[in-house]
Amino acid sequence: MTAKLKGETREPPDITRTAVTAAAEPIQVNFNSLPAEENPPERISIRDVAKQAGVSIATVSMVVNQNPRISRGTHVRVQRVIDSMGYRPNRLAQSLSSRYTQxxxxxxxxxxxxxxxxxxxxxxxxxxxxxxxxxxxxxxxxxxxxxxxxxxxxxxxxxxxxxxxxxxxxxxxxxxxxxxxxxxxxxxxxxxxxxxxxxxxxDYRMGAKQAMNCLLQLGHRNIGMIYAAPESPTARDVLEVYTTELRNAGIEVKESWMADGCFTDEGGAAAADLLTHRDKDLTALLCGNDKMALGAIRYLVEHGHKVPQDISVVGFDDIQHLAYANPSLTTVHLPLYxxxxxxxxxxxxxxxxxxxxxxxxxxxxxxxxxxxxxxxxx
Amino acid sequence: MTAKLKGETREPPDITRTAVTAAAEPIQVNFNSLPAEENPPERISIRDVAKQAGVSIATVSMVVNQNPRISRGTHVRVQRVIDSMGYRPNRLAQSLSSRYTQxxxxxxxxxxxxxxxxxxxxxxxxxxxxxxxxxxxxxxxxxxxxxxxxxxxxxxxxxxxxxxxxxxxxxxxxxxxxxxxxxxxxxxxxxxxxxxxxxxxxDYRMGAKQAMNCLLQLGHRNIGMIYAAPESPTARDVLEVYTTELRNAGIEVKESWMADGCFTDEGGAAAADLLTHRDKDLTALLCGNDKMALGAIRYLVEHGHKVPQDISVVGFDDIQHLAYANPSLTTVHLPLYxxxxxxxxxxxxxxxxxxxxxxxxxxxxxxxxxxxxxxxxx
DNA sequence: CTGAAAGCGCTTACAG
DNA sequence: CTGAAAGCGCTTACAG
CATH class of the missing domain: 3.40.50.2300 (Response regulator)
Structure with missing residues (x-):
């Protein structure tokens, strides 16, 4: 596997001119340190360090890996050589020998x-x-x-x-x-x-409970749901809590209150369209994520519903810049970071x-x- | 570098229970193929393939790398062994030996x-x-x-x-x-x-020219600019074209027409605030990116300016979902993908x-x- | 067209 | 506490 790579055999690589050429140009920027080492830095290996420090490569390796079996004295001495030579272990070799790639x-x-x-x-x-x-x-x-x-x-x-x-x-x-x-x-x-x-x-169940609690406390009873990906266990959690909480509040759950919004802005808008036409008495919408909530609000506002006066909307995720939306979005904060x-x-x-x-x-x-x-x- | 990693020497790794344990649990999902090979699949190396195929490891290597020096016959034969054994070359070894990491x-x-x-x-x-x-x-x-x-x-x-x-x-x-x-x-x-x-x-110069052309053709003469990162050459391109195009149209360029929006939504809003107060006759705003344009529009709309009736706004980037903004944003499409x-x-x-x-x-x-x-x- | 051998740059038992 | 040697799994001249 030289310059030849799968299906790329045609053109002989022109190695004659490389980075060196470009670097020879006049430069007027702040260099950080290094006395402008132009040539591709010849790689120094563990062997070079060992020779310079007068120890075996095994010792250098153990110093690099902070192996406690190395005496404080040699550790310091070898480390100094490592630093002065600017040695950086080749991680391909490290990983090939050890168990991890990191x-x-x-x-x-x-x-x-x-x-x-x-x-x-x-x-x-x-x-x-x-x-x-x-x-x-x-x-x-x-x-x-x-x-x-x-x-x-x-x-x-x-x-x-x-x-x-x-x-x-x-x-x-x-x-x-x-x-x-x-x-x-x-x-x-x-x-x-x-x-x-x-x-x-x-904890989507907790989030759904918090959202439903909020809406129920605000007096809503006809609450629609814009869900997505019902094959997803966490999405199902939300759906389940939604129906359970409605039932616990003595509200009959209607199939027509739920629509799939596909987790997208457009899907949310379409679902809002569907739901508001299926039941004009809906006063709130719980949405499986913020994108759908935003899409729903956009649809509602554009079609003469006031948010939140006519319909309240709650999202899920709390993605950035939501505070700038108009109206800003009430939502379940998910600790994504x-x-x-x-x-x-x-x-x-x-x-x-x-x-x-x-x-x-x-x-x-x-x-x-x-x-x-x-x-x-x- | 065993289980011991920098600064993590304390706890002796408990190797006794690993993936195998978890995999031994009952599973009710669709397996794709493999007769449920539970044990960590023992790795097969180039040597195994060579032995099985009755060739040298050099030959196997050349087959893997499609080296044309290998005869069609051996290539096919070795490839078959590779496939049947499910051999996958270790890329750490490949990269260590060759020149590339890919x-x-x-x-x-x-x-x-x-x-x-x-x-x-x-x-x-x-x-x-x-x-x-x-x-x-x-x-x-x-x-x-x-x-x-x-x-x-x-x-x-x-x-x-x-x-x-x-x-x-x-x-x-x-x-x-x-x-x-x-x-x-x-x-x-x-x-x-x-x-x-x-x-x-x-081509930010081309983009800026297209945007200015549009605004000038629509009759705008008092055009403000929300820029950002003037230390960036491409950002400077836009700024330069902006002033040049104004001058070419016989318009006196005013320093007060320009403000830094830091490439952010909030920055764009703040800049719009600043500019509209510095010059109430501004009828258009050219923005260095879409985020600032959106922030500017948000500010303008919230403060009683109609967009575009009172003030036109043009952005840069053409990021997704812009078509859904209200009003949707006129912008310079950058071929980012x-x-x-x-x-x-x-x-x-x-x-x-x-x-x-x-x-x-x-x-x-x-x-x-x-x-x-x-x-x-x- | 193919193989034996050296080498890539490390880590890890194994001695001492 | 340290070193010599084997080995990780490949690629690449070099022979033949």
């Missing part, structure tokens, strides 16, 4: 805008921050059909790209998840089967064998803003 | 919501899709101050994590970029110095030595929606 993968669903998604983004922030602190790198992948078909998700482990994987935005419908059950993997913000896979998710942190933390524990089962649920809370009010009197 | 890194700026950003997200989608097609993995990093201080960006290459890096959202103020100029690196959607670093960016594709493509060429300089500019176009109209008559 790399994790995040797998995203094959949605067109998965990378620009506020929900995934917030979780990713948490994962990235914690991974950095734990000395791990993050590989990011999108599980398109072709990707799964080719078994790329399995290759992640088998070809030693990563030690573990975090799966975002998947549910029981995604069978490929069970291919990974024998490896360190954590399903983020959902469950799978009954504890078949490790998971960390937000913390979820990412927890998932990453647990995955690393799992990899290190410190834990053999991960099943964690994070509490939510309601954020009361302008899209809800006391029920309208007629 | 991994690229994307470095994002240290913004709180960098991962949930529509602008970055769209570029990332393009990068991810193309990287996948080119057989490369993607590492994702955020360049926090600490990260740079510790030289992690240099480690990316020196410790052989990646072959190349794509930098998103940076400009000349970010000195660390010059640390990377001796390695394959592409600055995405900006320039640095005068061609010091490889880059691919959108294509930008990501191009950047990734060029970087890989650069790594393979097929090209020694990357400097590419992608065309834009204006998307006319509802936030602009003919100038108000007074």
């Amino acid at each position: 790399v994790l993968a995040v797998i995203l669903p094959p949605l067109r805008h998965a990378f620009a998604d506020a929900y995934f983004g917030e979780i990713l922030s948490g994962i990235s921050d914690r991974a950095g602190k734990l000395g791990h790198k993050l590989l990011i992948e999108q599980a398109k059909p072709q990707y799964i078909k080719e078994g790329k998700h399995i290759e992640l482990y088998e070809r030693r790209f990563v030690d573990g994987v975090l799966c975002l935005g998947f549910n029981e419908k995604h069978g490929f998840l069970s291919d990974l059950r024998q490896y360190p993997m954590i399903l983020v913000d959902n469950r799978f089967g009954e504890g078949v896979l490790d998971y960390v998710h937000c 913390e979820l990412g942190v927890a998932a990453c933390e647990r995955l690393v524990s799992r990899i290190r064998g410190k834990v053999d089962r991960v099943a964690e649920v994070l509490p939510t809370h309601l954020v009361l803003r302008e899209s809800t009010s006391i029920v309208r009197t007629r | 991994v690229l890194a994307v470095i994002l700026p240290p913004l709180r919501h960098a991962f949930a950003d529509a602008y970055f997200g769209e570029i990332l989608s393009g990068i991810s899709d193309r990287a996948g097609k080119l057989g490369h993995k993607l590492l994702i990093e955020q360049a926090k101050p600490q990260y740079i201080k510790e030289g992690k960006h240099i480690e990316l290459y020196e410790r052989r994590f990646v072959d190349g890096v794509l930098c998103l959202g940076f400009n000349e103020k970010h000195g660390f970029l010059s640390d990377l100029r001796q390695y394959p690196m592409i600055l995405v959607d900006n320039r640095f110095g005068e061609g010091v670093l490889d880059y691919v960016h959108c 294509e930008l990501g594709v191009a950047a990734c493509e060029r970087l890989v060429s650069r790594i393979r030595g097929k090209v020694d300089r990357v400097a590419e500019v992608l065309p834009t176009h204006l998307v006319l929606r509802e936030s602009t109209s003919i100038v108000r008559t007074r």
Whole structure:
């Protein structure tokens, strides 16, 4: 595997001119240190350090890895040589010899805008921050059909790209998840089967209870629900609590009060359209996420319903910039950043064998803003 | 580097119970194939394949790498053994021996919501899709101050994590970029110095011209500008075209017509506040990105200005869901997905030595929606 | 066209 | 407490 890579045999690589050429140009920017070392820095290996320090490579290795078996004296001495030579261990060699790659993968669903998604983004922030602190790198992948078909998700482990994987935005419908059950993997913000896979998710039941409580206390009784992905256990949690709470309040639950909004803005708008036409007495809408809530509000406002005076709307997620919406959205705050942190933390524990089962649920809370009010009197 | 990792020496890893335990639980999901191989699949190496196929490991290696020196016969025979044994080459060993890691890194700026950003997200989608097609993995990093201080960006290459890096959202103020100029690196959607670093960016001059053209044709003469990051060359392009086009139209450019909106929603609102108070005759606002445009519109509408009747607003980026804003936003479409594709493509060429300089500019176009109209008559 | 051997740069028992 | 040696799983000249 020289310059020749699969299906790219034609053009002989022109190695004659490389970065060196570009770097020879005049530069008027602040250099950070290094006396402008132009040539591709010749790599220094553990052997070079060993020779320079007058010890064996085994000793250098143990110093790098803070092995306590090395005496304080040699440690200091070798470390000084390491620093002065600017030695950085080759992690390919480290990982090939040792058990770990120190790399994790995040797998995203094959949605067109998965990378620009506020929900995934917030979780990713948490994962990235914690991974950095734990000395791990993050590989990011999108599980398109072709990707799964080719078994790329399995290759992640088998070809030693990563030690573990975090799966975002998947549910029981995604069978490929069970291919990974024998490896360190954590399903983020959902469950799978009954504890078949490790998971960390937000407490959607608690969130739904908080939302319903709020609406019922405001006097609402005709409450519609815009749900999505009923095959998802956490989404089902919300749906169940919704019906249970209505029943507990002595309200007859109607099938016609519920519509699927597909987790999208447009879906939310369409669902609001459907619901308000099916039952003109609806005074509130509980939505499975903020995007659908925003879409619903947009539809309602554009069609002459006042929010919240005519219809109250509650969302789920508490994604950024919601406070700027008009009206600002009352919603269930999901601790997504913390979820990412927890998932990453647990995955690393799992990899290190410190834990053999991960099943964690994070509490939510309601954020009361302008899209809800006391029920309208007629 | 066993189970002992830096600063984590305390707890002896409990290796006794691992994935096997969990997998032994009852499972009621669709298995994909494999006769439920519960034990951690013992890895099969190139040696196993060689023995089974009755050839040398060199031959197996060459078959895997499609080396044409292998005869058709042995190729087919060995390939069959590879398939039947389910052999997957260990990429750590491959990379250690060969010149490439087949991994690229994307470095994002240290913004709180960098991962949930529509602008970055769209570029990332393009990068991810193309990287996948080119057989490369993607590492994702955020360049926090600490990260740079510790030289992690240099480690990316020196410790052989990646072959190349794509930098998103940076400009000349970010000195660390010059640390990377001796390695394959592409600055995405900006320039640095005068061609010091490889880059691919959108044609902001063209975009600015299209936007100004539109506003001038609609009869606007008192046009304000909400810019951001004047230290960024591409942002400066817009500012320059803005003033040039005004002058060409015989309009005196006023310093008071310009305000910094920091690329944020809130910044855009604040800038709109400032500008409309400094000059009540402003009939149009050109904004450096969509977020600021949306913030400006929000401010204007909330303070009694009708958009577009009183003030027209034009944005930059054309991020998703803009068509749903009210009024929907007229904006300069930046080919961000294509930008990501191009950047990734060029970087890989650069790594393979097929090209020694990357400097590419992608065309834009204006998307006319509802936030602009003919100038108000007074 | 194929194989034996050296080497990539580390870690890890095993001696001492 | 430290070193010599084997080994991780590949690729790549070098022979033949």
